[in-house]
Amino acid sequence: MDLTNTLHHQNQSDPHSFSKPKEAKITHVDWVLKIDFSLKKISGAGTYFVQHKNAPEVVLDVKGILIQKVTLDDNPEGIEFKLSEENPILGNGLHIPLKQGTEKVVIHFETQPDAAALQWLEPSQTAGKVFPFLFTQSQAILARTWLPCQDSPSVRFTYTAQVTIPPHLLPLMSADNPQCKNETGIYYFMMEQPIPSYLLSLAVGDLEFAPVGGRCGVYAEPVSLENAAWEFAETEKMLKTAEQLYGHYLWGRYDLLVLPPSFPFGGMENPKLTFATPTIIAGDRSLTSLVAHELAHSWSGNLVTNATWNDFWLNEGFTVYFERRIMEHLYGQEYAEMLHTLGYQDLLQTLKELPEHDTSLKLDLSGRDPDEGLTEIAYEKGNYFLRHLERLVGREKFDQFVTTYFSTFSFQSMDTECFIEFLEKELINGNEELRQQVNLNAWIYSPGLPATIPAPQAVLFEKVEQELQRWREGTKPVELETSNWSSHEWQYFLRSLPSEITESKLSELDQAYNFTQSGNSEVLAEWLLIAVHHQYQSAYEALENFLTHVGRRKFLMPLYKALLHTQEGTALAKKIYSKARPNYHAVAYTSIDQLLEAK
Structure with missing residues (x-):
C-alpha cells in the first residue's frame, strides 16, 4: 500500500x-x-x-x-x-x-x-x-x-x-x-x-548466562541463575508461538535479564534483552505471562512504535492482546480468560481512580509527564478494543489484519490517526454496518468504556466462586477444593473476599493458606492490601519487608495509597518509606514522593 x-x-x-x-x-x-x-x-x-x-x-x-x-x-x-x-x-x-x-x-x-x-x-x-x-x-x-x-x-x-x-x-x-x-x-x-x-x-553487574533454547537465554546474578533459568525454560516455546501468530521474529536473539528487586516495573521490553523483575520468579512458572508480554513487544512497540506518548495504547493494547494469545496457545482458552478477567478488574479500578479525560485511548499529555499515561487504560482498554474488533470480524480475518499491520509498518512509528486510516482501509473496507459496530469514536476518543462491552467470563473463576460460597456458608478454609489453583485463581479468590471481614476470619485464612509468608509476589501483594484495609497486624512485618525490598511500582502504589487512608497507616507508611526509599528507582520514588507530600 x-x-x-x-x-x-x-x-x-x-x-x-x-x-x-x-x-x-x-x-x-x-x-x-x-x-x-x-x-x-x-x-x-x-x-x-x-x-x-x-x-x-x-x-x-x-x-x-x-x-x-x-x-x-x-x-x-x-x-x-x-x-x-x-x-x-x-x-x-x-x-x-x-x-x-x-x-x-x-x-x-x-x-x-x-x-x-x-x-x-x-x-x-x-x-x-x-x-x-x-x-x-x-x-x-x-x-x-x-x-x-x-x-x-x-x-x-x-x-x-x-x-x-x-x-x-x-x-x-x-x-x-x-x-x-x-x-x-x-x-x-x-x-x-x-x-x-x-x-x-x-x-552492569556480577552476571552470568544460561541458555534456555537456541535463541533464548537468561542472565542473572550467580545465586539467582539456576532458579531463573528454570522459571523461564519455556521462553523459546513462547517465541515460536509468537512467530506462528504474527510473523518472524526480526531481532536475532531474545534473552532475559533478571534485575535486583528495586526495578520499578514487571519488565521492560529492551530489544534483544528484556529486563525483568525477580518478583515473577515464583518457583512454579505461574507468572510467566509477563515474559509473553515483553516478548510480544518485539512486534508491538519495538517493531511498530507509538509515534508519541499520546498514542501509548498502540504499544500496550496490542501487546496485552498478543500476550494473551500466546498464553491461550500454550495453556488453553480457559487459562487466557483468567488473565483477561483479572485485567478487566484492574481496568474497572483504574476507571474509578482516574479523571475522566485520562480514560480515552488517545491522550493529550502536553505539559505533563508522559508517565501519567502509563495506566491500565492503554493496556486493558486497548486490549478490549482489539478483542472487540476480533469479535466483529472473526479471529482469522483479524489475525490477517494484525500480521499485515506489523509487516507493513516494521521499524516505523504509528500514531492513532494513521492506525485508524489503516483500519478503515484494511478491515472496515467501506462496510458501513461494520463501521457503526466498530464505533471508533467511543473506543478511542471518548472516556470510559462503551456500554456494549461484554465482561469476560472465566470458567475457572466460576469454580473459585463456588468455593468462596462454600466458605461463606461455613466450610473451613482447609476443606475447600484449592489444590489445583494457579496464582490467578488465588488472586481472584483474594479480590473476591467480602469488604467486611473479621480479624479471626483473616487469621483462619492465613493459617490455612500461609498468605503472609507467600513466595508468590502477586498473591502476597493482594493479601497485604487486604491486611492494610482491615488493620490485620499479623501481616505488618511482612508488609514492611515487602515494601522495603521490592521496588515494583505496580505493587508499591496501591499499598502506600491504602496505608494513607488512616492516621495510623500514614505514620507507618512514612516510617517504612524513610527506610525503603533508597532501594527504589526514581520512577517509583518520584510517584510515592508525590503521594506522601499530599499528606
Missing part, C-alpha cells in the same frame, strides 16, 4: 521532545562510554550521524547531563552550542549549529549521580551482596538523563557502543550481548536494527 498518504498524520510534533527530526534527524550513533561506580557517573562521547538538507541546526534532548564539548565531522576543534531554557519535565534542548554538508556531530558528556534513568545499587542491595550493580530505565523520557539523544519514540537509529567497566563485572545492552566476562573490562555492542531512544538500556 502507499505509505506516503497513510503516514501524513505524523507531521504532528512530539510534545515531549525538543528535537526537530523533520529538519535534522539522528540515524546512527557510535558511543564510547566509561562506567564509574565510585563516582556514580557515566562519561564518554557519542558520534552522531545526522540526516538533513542543509538544516541550520540539529536539536537533541538532555536533562541533567553535563555537555563538555561538541565538534563537527572530523574537526577536533570545539564549537559553540546552546541549551534552551530548562523545562522541569523535559529538561533542555541541546541546539548544535550545523555547517553545509555536516554529517557527524561528536558530543562529549558526563552524567550526574542523580540521573533519573540510572540506579546505582550498593552490594547490599543485590542478590549476591558482594558487587555493586547499575541498571537503566529509559522509558518514557528518561534516556535523555544518561545519553544525549532525540528522545522521541518517532525517531529511530542504529548504534554501537564501547563500554569500559570494572573487569569483575559484565555489561549488557539492548544490543548483541556477550555471554561471559573478559579480562579487560572493555566490551563492544552493536544494534543493527533501528530503535527509538526509550529502548536504550544498560545493565
Whole structure:
C-alpha cells in the first residue's frame, strides 16, 4: 500500500521532545562510554550521524547531563552550542549549529549521580551482596538523563557502543550481548536494527548466562541463575508461538535479564534483552505471562512504535492482546480468560481512580509527564478494543489484519490517526454496518468504556466462586477444593473476599493458606492490601519487608495509597518509606514522593 498518504498524520510534533527530526534527524550513533561506580557517573562521547538538507541546526534532548564539548565531522576543534531554557519535565534542548554538508556531530558528556534513568545499587542491595550493580530505565523520557539523544519514540537509529567497566563485572545492552566476562573490562555492542531512544538500556553487574533454547537465554546474578533459568525454560516455546501468530521474529536473539528487586516495573521490553523483575520468579512458572508480554513487544512497540506518548495504547493494547494469545496457545482458552478477567478488574479500578479525560485511548499529555499515561487504560482498554474488533470480524480475518499491520509498518512509528486510516482501509473496507459496530469514536476518543462491552467470563473463576460460597456458608478454609489453583485463581479468590471481614476470619485464612509468608509476589501483594484495609497486624512485618525490598511500582502504589487512608497507616507508611526509599528507582520514588507530600 502507499505509505506516503497513510503516514501524513505524523507531521504532528512530539510534545515531549525538543528535537526537530523533520529538519535534522539522528540515524546512527557510535558511543564510547566509561562506567564509574565510585563516582556514580557515566562519561564518554557519542558520534552522531545526522540526516538533513542543509538544516541550520540539529536539536537533541538532555536533562541533567553535563555537555563538555561538541565538534563537527572530523574537526577536533570545539564549537559553540546552546541549551534552551530548562523545562522541569523535559529538561533542555541541546541546539548544535550545523555547517553545509555536516554529517557527524561528536558530543562529549558526563552524567550526574542523580540521573533519573540510572540506579546505582550498593552490594547490599543485590542478590549476591558482594558487587555493586547499575541498571537503566529509559522509558518514557528518561534516556535523555544518561545519553544525549532525540528522545522521541518517532525517531529511530542504529548504534554501537564501547563500554569500559570494572573487569569483575559484565555489561549488557539492548544490543548483541556477550555471554561471559573478559579480562579487560572493555566490551563492544552493536544494534543493527533501528530503535527509538526509550529502548536504550544498560545493565552492569556480577552476571552470568544460561541458555534456555537456541535463541533464548537468561542472565542473572550467580545465586539467582539456576532458579531463573528454570522459571523461564519455556521462553523459546513462547517465541515460536509468537512467530506462528504474527510473523518472524526480526531481532536475532531474545534473552532475559533478571534485575535486583528495586526495578520499578514487571519488565521492560529492551530489544534483544528484556529486563525483568525477580518478583515473577515464583518457583512454579505461574507468572510467566509477563515474559509473553515483553516478548510480544518485539512486534508491538519495538517493531511498530507509538509515534508519541499520546498514542501509548498502540504499544500496550496490542501487546496485552498478543500476550494473551500466546498464553491461550500454550495453556488453553480457559487459562487466557483468567488473565483477561483479572485485567478487566484492574481496568474497572483504574476507571474509578482516574479523571475522566485520562480514560480515552488517545491522550493529550502536553505539559505533563508522559508517565501519567502509563495506566491500565492503554493496556486493558486497548486490549478490549482489539478483542472487540476480533469479535466483529472473526479471529482469522483479524489475525490477517494484525500480521499485515506489523509487516507493513516494521521499524516505523504509528500514531492513532494513521492506525485508524489503516483500519478503515484494511478491515472496515467501506462496510458501513461494520463501521457503526466498530464505533471508533467511543473506543478511542471518548472516556470510559462503551456500554456494549461484554465482561469476560472465566470458567475457572466460576469454580473459585463456588468455593468462596462454600466458605461463606461455613466450610473451613482447609476443606475447600484449592489444590489445583494457579496464582490467578488465588488472586481472584483474594479480590473476591467480602469488604467486611473479621480479624479471626483473616487469621483462619492465613493459617490455612500461609498468605503472609507467600513466595508468590502477586498473591502476597493482594493479601497485604487486604491486611492494610482491615488493620490485620499479623501481616505488618511482612508488609514492611515487602515494601522495603521490592521496588515494583505496580505493587508499591496501591499499598502506600491504602496505608494513607488512616492516621495510623500514614505514620507507618512514612516510617517504612524513610527506610525503603533508597532501594527504589526514581520512577517509583518520584510517584510515592508525590503521594506522601499530599499528606
